[in-house]
Amino acid sequence: MYTNAGSQWLQGVRQYLPVTMKRALQQVSDQILCAATELRFGTERAAEILCGNRRIALTAQTPPDAPQPLRLTPQDCCYFFNMITAYSPYAYAGMLQDGFITLPNGCRVGIAGVRLNQGAMDAQACRGSSFSVRIARDVPGAAQCAFPALMAGGQLHNALVISPPGYGKTTFLRDAARRLDSQYGLRVCIIDERMEIAGFYDQRAQFDLGSHTDVVSGCPKTEGMMKAVRALNPQVIITDEIGSAADAQALREVSRCGVGILASAHGMSWKDILRRPNIAGIVDDGIFEMYFVLPPPWDMVKSVRSGLAVGAQERAGIA
Amino acid sequence: MLRWGVGFLAFLACCLLGYRRALYFQRRQETLLGACDLIEHLERGVKSARVTLPSMLAEFAAQQHNGIGDLCAAVSSAWDSGAEEPLENIWQRETEKLTAHGLAAEDMQLIAWIGTQALWGFPGEFFSAARRAIADRQQAARQECEKKGRLAKALGALCGALAFILVI
Numbered sequence A: 001m002y003t004n005a006g007s008q009w010l011q012g013v014r015q016y017l018p019v020t021m022k023r024a025l026q027q028v029s030d031q032i033l034c035a036a037t038e039l040r041f042g043t044e045r046a047a048e049i050l051c052g053n054r055r056i057a058l059t060a061q062t063p064p065d066a067p068q069p070l071r072l073t074p075q076d077c078c079y080f081f082n083m084i085t086a087y088s089p090y091a092y093a094g095m096l097q098d099g100f101i102t103l104p105n106g107c108r109v110g111i112a113g114v115r116l117n118q119g120a121m122d123a124q125a126c127r128g129s130s131f132s133v134r135i136a137r138d139v140p141g142a143a144q145c146a147f148p149a150l151m152a153g154g155q156l157h158n159a160l161v162i163s164p165p166g167y168g169k170t171t172f173l174r175d176a177a178r179r180l181d182s183q184y185g186l187r188v189c190i191i192d193e194r195m196e197i198a199g200f201y202d203q204r205a206q207f208d209l210g211s212h213t214d215v216v217s218g219c220p221k222t223e224g225m226m227k228a229v230r231a232l233n234p235q236v237i238i239t240d241e242i243g244s245a246a247d248a249q250a251l252r253e254v255s256r257c258g259v260g261i262l263a264s265a266h267g268m269s270w271k272d273i274l275r276r277p278n279i280a281g282i283v284d285d286g287i288f289e290m291y292f293v294l295p296p297p298w299d300m301v302k303s304v305r306s307g308l309a310v311g312a313q314e315r316a317g318i319a
Numbered sequence B: 001m002l003r004w005g006v007g008f009l010a011f012l013a014c015c016l017l018g019y020r021r022a023l024y025f026q027r028r029q030e031t032l033l034g035a036c037d038l039i040e041h042l043e044r045g046v047k048s049a050r051v052t053l054p055s056m057l058a059e060f061a062a063q064q065h066n067g068i069g070d071l072c073a074a075v076s077s078a079w080d081s082g083a084e085e086p087l088e089n090i091w092q093r094e095t096e097k098l099t100a101h102g103l104a105a106e107d108m109q110l111i112a113w114i115g116t117q118a119l120w121g122f123p124g125e126f127f128s129a130a131r132r133a134i135a136d137r138q139q140a141a142r143q144e145c146e147k148k149g150r151l152a153k154a155l156g157a158l159c160g161a162l163a164f165i166l167v168i
Helices: A009-014 A019-026 A030-035 A074-084 A089-097 A144-150 A169-182 A221-231 A245-256 A270-274 A277-284 A297-305 B002-048 B053-063 B067-080 B087-101 B105-119 B126-167
Strands: A038-042 A045-051 A054-057 A100-102 A108-111 A130-134 A159-163 A188-192 A214-217 A236-239 A260-266 A290-293 A311-314
Touching: A009 A019, A019 A074, A030 A045, A074 A130, A089 A100, A144 A169, A144 A290, A159 A169, A159 A270, A169 A188, A169 A236, A169 A260, A188 A221, A214 A221, A221 A236, A221 A245, A245 A260, A245 A277, A270 A277, A270 A290, B002 B053, B002 B067, B002 B087, B002 B105, B002 B126, B053 B067, B067 B087, B067 B105, B087 B105, B105 B126
Parallel strands: A159 A260, A159 A290, A188 A214, A188 A236, A236 A260
Antiparallel strands: A038 A045, A038 A130, A045 A054, A100 A108, A108 A130, A290 A311
């Protein structure tokens, strides 16, 4: 089981990186690596580490008095692509069509660049592309502040977690799944379409999601939710990044079956959510009983201290 | 009597050299046949989409004990050992060693191209193009084997006869 605590994530990523990048990362302090949320690089563009909203440029090995930003060559990008796909893009065609590859340690590599027929990619197409390695971390306690509201009255209330990308929605859902399973003894089923929550690799989840949690991975959310309700007898369904009309319809069906729902959606605020017609529709249907708007992770430490890490806002209170 | 014996031995040696040269051309055919098998093996693996390329190469190396098998073994073991060098470079380097298997420069260029394309994700109509190219090389190899092989055997026998005459 990989937790990617601290700078451990680098151990799982380093083996895929080109030599220039490995050398550049050796110069980065452990403090930065521990706080890193993303590693971004691409052909002829400056490679950088994101630590929340801070961008730290990686420097090439040059004389110390004249550090140059590290820029990867097309060959380096080709090498990285070949390494993460084990020289076998045909075996990852499904993920590549969706624009990402999940690494064995659960980190997700987003791939930009020109797509070939039917959205496929190969090493040559990748020579001019860029990559974003999102560092997946298991953060026990990420959803702790939400639980008094989420489980008020001893039962789960359907909830929607709202935040922009990179604010920790998936980490929140991961921790919530673990707690619902281990603390509250609920039968949890995760519908993990993009293989991000569980980080499924080599037929097993890379994160601790509770010992009894079922994971339906790599399956479209709509299909996965209905299959789970019919076949897995869940008490709670957890899913990430809802937004399409089909997702909304599936959530309506699931809620009518008496199964609890914990979902997430992209948005900066409650207003953003209401501007998305499919989600606004299910909000109007009253499927969710509460909404959590996550603050930026770089504000998390401050917010946790003041007890506002996750603002549980009942819809009645917001409207 | 001794002269006759030495002459006969010289005759035998020349014939053997000729035969060995003929076998050299045959080895080229066998190596190209191995390349053809490799293409089929890779195509099956890609269709199943379950096996990675290094695993396919390792499987092939375990089945075939010829020049192509050795090439695949070298590349797959480089992958297993976590070599930092791109596998394309390793493939190119190992291909050059195939001269010992009777391959002509064009054959090695073709095998290098096959490896590179496979390692780049089998772009475009790779399999049909590779199969066509291999078939052309096999045809050339067959013709060479027939002509030069026969010639090598005949020359071997002729030289042997000359050596025999000279000795006695």
